[in-house]
Amino acid sequence: MSVRLTRWSAKMKTGHKEIDEQHMGLFKMLDDFMAEILKNRGDKKVEKLFYFLGKYTKEHFYFEEEYYRGKNYPKLAEHIKDHEEFTKSLRQLRVDSFKVCSEKNMRKLNEMLGEWLRGHILNGDMDASRWIEENPS
Ligand SMILES: [Fe+2]
Ligand SMILES: [Fe+2]
DSSP: OOOOOOOOOGGGOOSOHHHHHHHHHHHHHHHHHHHHHHHSOOHHHHHHHHHHHHHHHHHHHHHHHHHHHHTTOTTHHHHHHHHHHHHHHHHHHHHHHTTOOOHHHHHHHHHHHHHHHHHHIIIIIHHHHHHHHHSOO
């Protein structure tokens, strides 16, 4: 069965080295996770994904929020809300996925997370980086 994953692409490049590296890291994490699931399905792998994804996104979101705050980005509150929504969904998905830990569900989960990330980077993160570039402090 082929797997179509959302991947990082140059379109998502914000121009901020650390932020871009963190985004690539997040996609890589989803990629590795899917590979593990296909190789060796199991609750342990899923648990591991949620743990690392939760930890990594928390760090990434915090990094971005502090950076945007320091630049006085005017849509920071909205951006933080988006981050919070993701964190909440991740928590919910974690609960749900343990009810039915099937390959199909895991695939769906991976797609959802990847698509959310892609959408958020292309809209929210790109908007912030454009604003920062146009409004040098
Ligand atoms: Fe981001
Ligand atoms: Fe963000």
